[in-house]
Amino acid sequence: MAVASDQTAPAPSSHTSGTSGTTLSAPIPRNTALGLALAALATLVWSGSFVTSRALHDSVPPVQHAFWRWVVALVVVAPFGARQAWRQRRVIRRHAGFVLLASLLGVTLYNTFVNEAGRTTPAATMGMIMAASPVLMALFERASGVRLGGRRVAGLLVACGGVLLLVGEGADVGPGDAWMIAATCCFAAYSALLRRKPAELGGAGFLFTTFLVGAVLLLPAQGVSLAVQGGFEPSYETVLPVLYVGIVSSAVAFFAWNKAIALVGAARAGVVYYLQPVCVALLSWVLLGEGTGWGQVLCMGLIVGGVVLGAAGRR
Template sequence: MAAADRRTSTPAPASPEPRTSQEPRTPPEPRGRRHAVAPGLALAALATALWSGSFVTSRALGDSVPPVQHAFWRWVVALVVVAPFGARRAWRRRALIRRHLRFVLLASLLGVTVYNTLVNQAGVTTPAAAMGMIMAASPVVMALLERAGGVRLGARRIAGLLTACTGVLLLIGWAGGGAGGASPGAGGPLGAGALWMIAAACCFGGYSALLRRRPAGLDGAAFLFTTFLFGTVLLLPAQGVSLAVQGGFTPAPGTVLPLLYVGIASSAVAFFAWNRAISLIGPTRAGVVYYLQPVCVALLSWALLSEPTGWAQAGCTALILGGVVLGAGARR
């Protein structure tokens, strides 16, 4: 009887209270995710800085190395650098790669075959600083694609995105207005070079958003080697046409050293850092950091190519940096 009384006196578990409208709709980021923010931002910043140099080399080699050949040899160098780390890993995961072949081919096409070829084509007529400005449209593409995938961006991140985007648009308008003699490219802001860069920005934004779907078993080194290999193979027909129509280029320190830079630093190192950053903080937050690229490109083109700069550009740079700081924080 006493046991029965104890059983009946045990309080029933409280039923969960209904959710109120004041409760946050989006849970706070997990502790491990928060700890990954700083390394992710640092890796995104490293990739952005290294890619900034590739815009300078695209402009510098525009008159000496045909765009397709520039891209082809860039990826050959990158493939050689990554092979010791990723070839064996990729071979062990060949069954996984076959199962996700469409994903791998699309990532290779957007991020390797097409993206850099378009950038090199733009470099024939477009100043490096203007290329970096136009390329800053890619974070908008990343955010739109991520939102289309069902990811809530948060008010703070959207505000940072818009603030940095405003700075970039003002920077483009400043250059297009001819301040300091700068001009985004042959034919003005909407010249052929600018159109090539807009297409490149869309490709890179699509590639970055696509990284969210990378198979879990395909680690960074294996993924890089696979995409570099497939992307280089996809470039082979265009490389053959370029050699037949335009002829080759003369190897010299002025051509070989820039190709080594873009192959090692702007490809192998930068893509590994960027892909890792995406896995840690997502494409939208990494895309906000990517807004630093026009700032880095402007400084490098001023220092190495003597392209003009001025106070208006410095003001736009401050606006971009403020947007990066605002949008790179925790989602709210």
């Protein structure tokens, strides 16, 4: 689940009213294009973290994988966020409930559940299940009064249809699926929550604080894991993936995702997130040798088409 960005006002409307009362269509605002690009970047990076969770399933216990991920991320973000977090400490205390909930959903629970799922579930299947999160994001936004628009709903349905067909193409259902469903719910709730982030909570400071609180919340589980499972052996095969998820999948991806939501909202960013099963399937095929058939390729094309349609506008 980031260097969170300062809350940015919603992008201006794509329609401009003239003095005659007519309405003219305008190009997609620059902020909207940037938000979609950042959402795509975060989606690609997080796809790699699913592959990493699967690759480390028998060498690094899930809780330890999550804990060290956030410790690494905390170290990376500290030069940018620690001082800002200290300056806004009174604001953080004032919004302690919001910060605690964001940390629990986006840091403590989400990635721990993903790592648990990776013990038994193929990476491609994890990505397919995770693709349900945009539907939940859209529902959360709609429940809060945000109008989605016909084009976005159509894109959501097209991409969702592609995901369902992709799952039907041969997803190997395993016991880790329940963990991935729980992770999906946590991520969707976290993304919807970000839209309501108080403007006083600065980006880097908010990110540092959520990483810190989330890692602290993981400490009891980390202690139990060390006592019961023992530590893992540091090696090239274990340390590099943990560094990847700590630096790229945490600091970089969370910054990009939080900024994307500030610019375009969780629903539109969620449509772009439908690209994740495509990215995960391709990466797992290249890096782990998990198969991808022609039927899956066609379904991926449907997903991409839905993303393009749904991300284009609100009409």
